[in-house]
Ligand SMILES: Nc1ncnc2c1ncn2[C@@H]1O[C@H](COP(=O)(O)OP(=O)(O)OP(=O)(O)O)[C@@H](O)[C@H]1O
């Protein structure tokens with residue numbers, strides 16, 4: 001299983017302000033200087049509203065910084081056009097959300113196939129890879145179920161399979177176990193860690209769960225839009 | 235494996251049904267207007283073109299065209315004129331052996347001239363020659379004196395004959411008033427049919443009698459007391475041209491102006507002019523129908539745009555997720571356009587079918603006048619196809635509005 005090479009990610013003075021120019025401007029991210037080497041498992045912690053999701057949105061190219069520059073392997077990509085960023089997201093980034101966010105009108109299989117369909121993977125390859133992914137998350141039997149017919153743990157496993165579909169070099173998980181019980185939390189965590197190990201992808205994980213962050217190579221701690229702590233495993 | 239539809243799709247189905255109903259309704263209006271409107275004017279034009287005469291002299295007023303017999307003879311003398319047929323239409327009361335007065339429209343004609351100006355439809359319905367005795371109506375008319383013997387013959391339309399209980403060979407009294415004693419007894423000497431639709435002129439009357447008999451009956455004929463010309467009225471004179479001239483607008487115009495020279499104060503119009511007038515009126519109406527229809531269609535498409543935008547709104551989250559994953563905008567747009575095309579195509583199809591069904595229903599249950607008009611409806615496949623394609627094409631505009639909205643959603647906001 002070959003992966004898109006994980007990029008070396010560098011943030012130089014990156015900031016994000018909402019509602020800029022108006023009275024009530026919110027500095028969601030103040031000034032972030034950060035370097036994430038390829039293949040790292042990075043956990044991001046911090047109180048609610050400190051800017052964790054904002055940081056992940058910038059890393060995943062679904063939002064653009066209002067200050068500073070974001071580089072992948074030295075190339076500035078923070079301000080690319082929408083089309084270019086869409087292309088990079090499709091091939092290079094896998095998202096896992098707290099509330100799963102499967103498309104409700106698609107079956108588990110169709111959800112996993114979606115990124116491959118968008119990337120114009122041939123139907124044969126698509127089908128094969130989807131079956132593989134569903135098997136690896138233990139859901140071969142549930143392939144034709146719709147999200148409303150799945151449990152939360154099952155939904156999140158489908159979401160992980162979907163994030164892995166195009167073998168992205170960067171996996172971004174925003175509190176992926178926030179809505180799961182401890183058994184499911186453990187299962188999803190194992191799955192993410194195993195997938196990262198197999199693919200060599202970088203994994204950035206936002207979590208409040210100390211058991212989760214305990215598995216990370218590196219922890220960053222945020223407050224008020226700033227990185228206030230950065231260190232190795234505890 | 236359970237393949238129950240997800241709730242989101244069930245929710246969409248209701249929206250889809252309502253949208254399709256709205257588009258179908260907005261499409262059925264032009265289908266009804268254009269097919270019935272077009273059919274009625276087509277029928278009028280057909281009637282004019284099948285008239286069997288090309289020029290009509292007409293004058294309004296109580297006496298109408300005065301000196302009708304003499305005028306017909308003068309018109310006959312103009313080159314290329316095959317026949318000139320004065321016609322007087324008067325409502326009188328008919329008294330059959332049983333029953334009271336029955337109002338009926340009677341046409342007075344010169345039998346031979348009438349036959350010479352029949353169109354194909356009438357030729358099939360009337361006996362030839364008309365069994366009204368004096369073919370030229372000259373004996374009774376007697377050069378303006380009305381002193382000759384009247385035939386007192388009447389041709390009766392088959393429905394009238396059937397409802398009156400009379401038969402060919404019996405007689406009935408025709409009276410200018412509801413007073414039977416003021417009337418004259420006519421012999422039923424023949425019967426004529428009526429065309430399948432009764433919007434034409436032929437079916438409007440129930441009886442045909444010699445012109446001079448009718449004039450005398452209703453007091454529009456009288457010998458002149460003072461040596462002035464006698465009263466000898468008709469409503470119109472229908473003029474048929476001979477052979478090639480009948481199809482030649484220049485010849486028709488020449489004859490019409492020659493007739494106008496004879497009767498400077500009467501209206502002289504050629505049926506080709508009338509066809510042009512009907513066409514012009516019909517195209518004005520068609521334009522009006524199209525304007526009305528485009529209002530309906532616009533409302534239908536605004537509804538479609540609204541539903542598509544609404545759908546984008548309800549799928550905000552999903553669209554945000556799809557875009558976060560890297561699904562390109564064109565795929566998302568494609569989904570919206572496909573939905574728009576499908577809804578509008580089904581809606582337009584059902585609208586066409588529904589419009590046709592509505593016309594068919596009107597033909598059976600619309601009340602007399604509506605049933606007649608609906609019966610003339612012409613469903614032009616090109617018009618219907620054009621309408622359908624137009625609606626489907628316009629649905630792209632509705633889809634474009636929704637697509638634009640979908641692609642402008644902020645992804646982080648849609649995901650929150
Ligand atoms: N679109 C927006 N407009 C205005 N303010 C925003 C917007 N998005 C986020 N914010 C603000 O930016 C700050 C950071 O938000 P963010 O979602 O990154 O926090 P977070 O660390 O992920 O919080 P949580 O742990 O609750 O998810 C918050 O104060 C939030 O209110």
Ligand SMILES: [Mg+2]
Pocket residue numbers: 052053054174
């Ligand atoms: Mg958050």
